[in-house]
Amino acid sequence: MSNEDPLCDIIERITTLFRNEVRLAGLEYGLHPVHLEVLYYLSRCNQFSDTPAAVTEFLGITKGTTSQSITLLEKKGFLTKEKDPIDRRVTHLRLSKQGLAVSQQAIPPASIRRGIESLGDAQDTLKTQLEALLRDIQKSNNCASFGLCKTCRFHKPYSDQEFFCDLTKMTLNISGGDLICREHSAPTEDTL
16 A cells, blocks of 8 residues: 555545535435536636636536536526627627525535634645645646646736736726636746
């Protein structure tokens, strides 16, 4: 048995419990876990990352699954589709108030929230270690990072109300820095 086996067992068990609780939470709304994952992602992403293609890439699912999920969520009133005002080929997905409420209630499951809260001061250390693990896995699988905007090399604080995105060349509200961005690029040594 290698040193990684117990850690892998723990991660596997946590993800299984997480998935099971998300599945149970979705039953109340007639939703499968993938539908809740779409809602949760959309509740956490910025305006550059709220497209069907970004959902597909972030969740690692097929275009067909994404399309069927979006159609169902739209029929149930959890989201709407809006054409981009500049590029009419692009569709943005907007959560309704109901969709946002369901995403916030279902993910993360209550038991996970309680478990994290019970860690107290150890949360920061665990977060740092899990972020490093995630980055290594993403890098080895050549996956997009989908990180928080404020941790991106293109994020330039502008004031206490705004920041400048050096990629989009746009000035954005500071609250957008806490959202997931499809275009996220981790800082390199020369950009720190």
